[in-house]
Amino acid sequence: MAEQRAGVIHDLGYRHYDGPREGVATIARTLYVTGLRHAFGLGRSGKSKILPFLLLALCTLPAAIVVGVVTIVGLSELPLTYAGYTNQVQLLISLFAAAQAPVLFSRDLRHRSIVLYLARPLPAYVIALTRWASLATALLVFSVLPLLVLYTGGLLAGLDVGEQTTDLLKALALLLLVASMLAGITGFISSVSLRRGFAVVGSIVALVVVPGVVTAVQAITSEEDADQVGVVAGLASPWSLTNGLASAWEAGVTVFTPPAGGWVVVYLAVAVLVAAAGLAAIVARFLKVGSQ
Amino acid sequence: MSARTASVGPVTGDSEQVIETRGLTKHYGQVHALTDLDIEVGGGVTGLVGANGAGKSTLIKILLGLLEPTSGSARVLGHDIATEGEEIRRFVGYMPEHDCLPPDVSASEFVVHMARMSGLGASAARERSADVLRHVGLEEERYRPMGGYSTGMKQRAKLAQGLVHDPRLVFLDEPTNGLDPAARADMLRLVRRIGSDFGIAVLVTSHLLGELEQVSDHVVVLDAGHLLRSSATGDFLERTGSLLVEVVGGTTERDRFGEALAAAGLTCRPRGTAIAVEPAPDGLSVHDLVRDTAADLGLGLMRLQPDRRHLEDVFLDDAPAAAAGGSRG
Numbered sequence A: 001m002a003e004q005r006a007g008v009i010h011d012l013g014y015r016h017y018d019g020p021r022e023g024v025a026t027i028a029r030t031l032y033v034t035g036l037r038h039a040f041g042l043g044r045s046g047k048s049k050i051l052p053f054l055l056l057a058l059c060t061l062p063a064a065i066v067v068g069v070v071t072i073v074g075l076s077e078l079p080l081t082y083a084g085y086t087n088q089v090q091l092l093i094s095l096f097a098a099a100q101a102p103v104l105f106s107r108d109l110r111h112r113s114i115v116l117y118l119a120r121p122l123p124a125y126v127i128a129l130t131r132w133a134s135l136a137t138a139l140l141v142f143s144v145l146p147l148l149v150l151y152t153g154g155l156l157a158g159l160d161v162g163e164q165t166t167d168l169l170k171a172l173a174l175l176l177l178v179a180s181m182l183a184g185i186t187g188f189i190s191s192v193s194l195r196r197g198f199a200v201v202g203s204i205v206a207l208v209v210v211p212g213v214v215t216a217v218q219a220i221t222s223e224e225d226a227d228q229v230g231v232v233a234g235l236a237s238p239w240s241l242t243n244g245l246a247s248a249w250e251a252g253v254t255v256f257t258p259p260a261g262g263w264v265v266v267y268l269a270v271a272v273l274v275a276a277a278g279l280a281a282i283v284a285r286f287l288k289v290g291s292q
Numbered sequence B: 001m002s003a004r005t006a007s008v009g010p011v012t013g014d015s016e017q018v019i020e021t022r023g024l025t026k027h028y029g030q031v032h033a034l035t036d037l038d039i040e041v042g043g044g045v046t047g048l049v050g051a052n053g054a055g056k057s058t059l060i061k062i063l064l065g066l067l068e069p070t071s072g073s074a075r076v077l078g079h080d081i082a083t084e085g086e087e088i089r090r091f092v093g094y095m096p097e098h099d100c101l102p103p104d105v106s107a108s109e110f111v112v113h114m115a116r117m118s119g120l121g122a123s124a125a126r127e128r129s130a131d132v133l134r135h136v137g138l139e140e141e142r143y144r145p146m147g148g149y150s151t152g153m154k155q156r157a158k159l160a161q162g163l164v165h166d167p168r169l170v171f172l173d174e175p176t177n178g179l180d181p182a183a184r185a186d187m188l189r190l191v192r193r194i195g196s197d198f199g200i201a202v203l204v205t206s207h208l209l210g211e212l213e214q215v216s217d218h219v220v221v222l223d224a225g226h227l228l229r230s231s232a233t234g235d236f237l238e239r240t241g242s243l244l245v246e247v248v249g250g251t252t253e254r255d256r257f258g259e260a261l262a263a264a265g266l267t268c269r270p271r272g273t274a275i276a277v278e279p280a281p282d283g284l285s286v287h288d289l290v291r292d293t294a295a296d297l298g299l300g301l302m303r304l305q306p307d308r309r310h311l312e313d314v315f316l317d318d319a320p321a322a323a324a325g326g327s328r329g
C-alpha cells in the first residue's frame, strides 16, 4: 500500500537535525532582540515602520535644532536640561508606548500563536519578562536618543563636560524608571485588551489623560495652598511620579506641587512598585493564557 | 544537561515507550475531562480517537506541560511532565487544533522564527524551515502572508512549525479538521510519512472514528475522559476479524474467489472490486485460508487489509452511549 511505496521514495528524503539546540538563555535573547526590532517595525512590513520612526523623528528633531542654535549662537549652556527635554516630549513617548505595546503583547495572544511559544522550551514567565524587556528597551532607546544628540552636540559646542554628564545621568535614571513603568502599564493593558484599538486607547488614558488630570489637580491645589493634596495626587500617574522626582532631584523640571523630604522616597518607591506590578501582571496574564 | 549529548535519533520500533501515563486525571471544576488514564504509546503513528469533548486536547496539553493534571503522572520521551517540561518541549512538536498563525507574516518567516524559539541557530533554522515547508507541500505560497491561506495551507504551515526542530515526538491535534476530502487524504498521507519515513513518533487525534485507522500503527480510544481501548491497529482486526481482500482481475475473478472462500466456510460479501470477509468461526485462520484459497485458484492476491469501517464497529460495540454523540465519518 501507500506506506510501503512511500518508504522507497527517497529523492526528497527527510533529513534529521543533529546540530546544537540552544538553552533557554539564548532563546530568550533571540526573542528579546526580535521583540526590540519589532517595536520599531524592523523585520515587519514597511507600513509598520512609519509610525515608530515618525514619532522618533518628531522626538529627536527638536534636539538637533537646539544643538544647532547652541552651536551657531554660541550659548554657554543648553536652554533646557535633559530631564526638561524628556518632560517636553512626554506626549510623544507616551504615544510610542501606546502604539507599539500591542505589537509585542496583543498579537501573539490574539492570534493564539502564544500556544506555539508555550509548547517550546521557554517558560511562560520568561516569555512575559522578555516581552517586557523588549518594550522597556525600545522606550529607553526612543527617549535616550534625543538626549544623546543634545549631549554630543553640547560637548562639541564646548559646554562643561562635568555639568552636562551629571545632568544627563539624572535624566537617564529617570528614563530607566519611565521605561520600566510605561512598559509594564502598556504591556499589561495590551495583553488584556487584545484589540489594538482598545489597547491604544486604554494606554493613552493611562499615560496621557490621567497625568493630565493629575497636573490639573496639582495646579488647583497649589493655587489653594493645599500642596500636600497635590503631592499625594502625584502618586497616581507614571508621569507625575517622574516629574515630581525630576523636580526633587533638581533635574530641571518644575511641577506645581513638588515632593519634598520623605515624599521623595515615597515617589521613588511607588514608581518602582508600579513598574514591578505591571511586570507581575503581565507574567500572571501569560501564565493564565498558557493554561487555557 | 546538554541537548547535544542527548540521543536525537528517531524513536523507532515499539520497544521504547514515548508516552506513559499513570492514573492521569484532569478536572475543570465539575467537568471531569480525564479520569484515571493509564496509556502507553510507542513509536510510529498512534491515533487518539474519541468524540468531541472526550479529552483528547486536554491530554495533549497536559503532556506538553501547558496544563497541570489534577492527579496522576506521565512521562514523555522518558521525562517526567511535572519536573522536566522544558526538556520535553525541546524534543516535542505540537500542532494545535485551533488557528494559531499570525495573518501578516509569511509561513517561511514564521517557521524560521519558531525554529529559533526551539533553540536552532539562525542558519540552521532557515535551512530546516525550507526543508520542512517543502515536505509539507507549501511551495511558492510560503512567501505570502498566512492570512490569505486556505484552510489546507494553514494546516500545512501549522504542521511545518511543529516539525521544524526535528522533534522526536509530534502531537497533531485534529490535523484534518476543516479539510475537504482530497486535502484530508493528503494530510493523512503526510501523517503516515512522518511516522514511517521521517521516523518521528506521532500522536494524532481525530473525532472521526474511522479516519485514523489507515495511518495508525496503534489506536487509543477515549470516551468521556476514560480509556476505552488501547491496542495495535492489528489487534482490532483480530477481535472483529473483518478483512478486505482483493484479487487481480475483474468481477469474474472476484466472484470465483468469493465462492471458494464461502465454500471453505467463510462468510463474505462483495464490496466494490474487493470482498469483505467476516470473522471466522473458532479455529479457522482467515489469513491462511485467504492465502491458500487464492493459491489454489491461481489468483494473485492484490490486497489484504483490515476493513476500514470496523474501528467504528469496535467503538459502537464498547460504548453505545458515547458513540451516539460522536461523529461517524
Ligand SMILES: Nc1ncnc2c1ncn2[C@@H]1O[C@H](COP(=O)(O)OP(=O)(O)O)[C@@H](O)[C@H]1O
Pocket: A292, B028, B031, B032, B033, B050, B051, B052, B053, B054, B055, B056, B057, B058, B059
Ligand atoms: N479550559 C476549560 N475549562 C473548562 N472545561 C474545559 C476546558 N477545556 C476543556 N474543557 C472540557 O473538558 C472536556 C474535554 O475537552 P477536550 O480535551 O477539548 O476534548 P476533545 O479535544 O476530545 O474534544 C470537555 O467536556 C470540555 O468541555
Ligand SMILES: [Mg+2]
Pocket: B056, B057, B058, B097, B173, B174
Ligand atoms: Mg480537541
